[in-house]
Amino acid sequence: MNQSEWPLWEVFIRSKQGLDHKHVGSLHAADAEMAIQNARDVYTRRLEGVSIWVVESSHVHASNPDDAAAFYEPANDKIYRHPTFYQVPDSIKHM
Amino acid sequence: MQVAPPTTHTPETQTQLFRYVLQLADTSLILAHRLSEWCGHGPILEQDLALANIALDFLGEARSYYQYAAELEGQGRTEDDLAYLRSAVEYRNPLLVEQPNGDFAATIVRQFIYDTFHYHLLQQLQAGPDTQLAAIAEKSVKEAAYHLKWSSEWIIRLGDGTEESRRRVEQAIASLWRYAGELTTPNATEKELQAAGLVPDYAAMLPQMEAHVARVFEEATLPVPQGVFMQKGGKDGRHTEHLGYLLTELQYMQRTYPGLTW
Numbered sequence: 001m002n003q004s005e006w007p008l009w010e011v012f013i014r015s016k017q018g019l020d021h022k023h024v025g026s027l028h029a030a031d032a033e034m035a036i037q038n039a040r041d042v043y044t045r046r047l048e049g050v051s052i053w054v055v056e057s058s059h060v061h062a063s064n065p066d067d068a069a070a071f072y073e074p075a076n077d078k079i080y081r082h083p084t085f086y087q088v089p090d091s092i093k094h095m
Numbered sequence: 096m097q098v099a100p101p102t103t104h105t106p107e108t109q110t111q112l113f114r115y116v117l118q119l120a121d122t123s124l125i126l127a128h129r130l131s132e133w134c135g136h137g138p139i140l141e142q143d144l145a146l147a148n149i150a151l152d153f154l155g156e157a158r159s160y161y162q163y164a165a166e167l168e169g170q171g172r173t174e175d176d177l178a179y180l181r182s183a184v185e186y187r188n189p190l191l192v193e194q195p196n197g198d199f200a201a202t203i204v205r206q207f208i209y210d211t212f213h214y215h216l217l218q219q220l221q222a223g224p225d226t227q228l229a230a231i232a233e234k235s236v237k238e239a240a241y242h243l244k245w246s247s248e249w250i251i252r253l254g255d256g257t258e259e260s261r262r263r264v265e266q267a268i269a270s271l272w273r274y275a276g277e278l279t280t281p282n283a284t285e286k287e288l289q290a291a292g293l294v295p296d297y298a299a300m301l302p303q304m305e306a307h308v309a310r311v312f313e314e315a316t317l318p319v320p321q322g323v324f325m326q327k328g329g330k331d332g333r334h335t336e337h338l339g340y341l342l343t344e345l346q347y348m349q350r351t352y353p354g355l356t357w
Contacts, residue, residue: 033248037245041145045144
């Protein structure tokens with residue numbers, strides 16, 4: 001069995017009802033059903049989860065690290081985007 | 096945890112029940128050992144872990160049965176005495192579970208045959224009159240449900256997979272199906288306990304088991320074997336040559352250093 005023929009899957013686990021699914025890692029599997037079973041065996045052995053999502057890694061599109069300066073640095077000097085930038089007048093209650 | 100009061104039996108029934116529970120214990124232990132042999136040799140990391148998980152499930156189940164068997168016998172033997180200090184002819188597991196791992200397809204076929212029986216047996220046992228067996232079955236049936244799902248999915252993938260996987264799974268079915276019949280053929284002990292209504296009637300389980308096999312094999316595009324001559328004897332201590340070698344490894348430490356503890 002040639003492992004390189006099996007696609008890579010990203011695994012997301014919800015640890016408790018009400019919480020978000022969180023990325024926990026990746027694994028190889030021939031299809032989605034097998035990916036979920038593999039995720040169950042690899043990532044939930046110690047009661048880590050109540051729900052599993054798997055997504056084929058090729059379906060995940062990521063930002064390019066080279067774009068980091070253009071993407072994220074402009075936000076550095078825009079402190080007015082934080083609600084804490086604004087002074088709340090005393091007359092306003094319950095904020 | 097709330098502990099149900101133990102069921103009381105006559106001495107004769109108690110002896111029969113001891114034999115039956117020992118049979119279940121040996122079956123789980125031997126299959127656990129076979130599966131544990133895959134540890135570090137799985138075809139991929141994910142399946143290596145899956146096999147080890149399943150091995151540990153069976154080992155846990157075996158311990159529960161051995162503890163109960165020791166209690167039923169009442170001769171002061173412990174679970175360790177029963178597991179480590181009995182010879183091959185005293186072991187009561189069916190022939191299927193002692194068969195060597197072979198290739199991955201052979202391990203999957205062996206597992207699928209046993210899981211199909213195991214899951215349906217535990218479903219019956221958990222509703223049975225013996226409170227101890229019912230408690231063990233209730234805990235194990237969830238594990239068994241997963242095992243059955245796992246091995247069924249693999250039968251489908253191997254059967255309806257590549258030319259190579261199909262050739263291998265067909266070969267495994269041809270060499271292992273002959274051990275399936277023993278699981279549901281009651282020996283003298285099982286007959287007596289079934290007549291007393293203490294353990295599940297295998298005949299009543301067969302339609303559901305056959306339906307599951309038919310469904311999985313159909314999806315796997317594999318023909319269900321027909322008219323196979325069934326081997327038996329393991330449940331009465333007549334084993335294939337493989338069990339002795341397995342026990343040699345399993346029992347090595349206790350045989351070489353009697354009474355050794357961690």
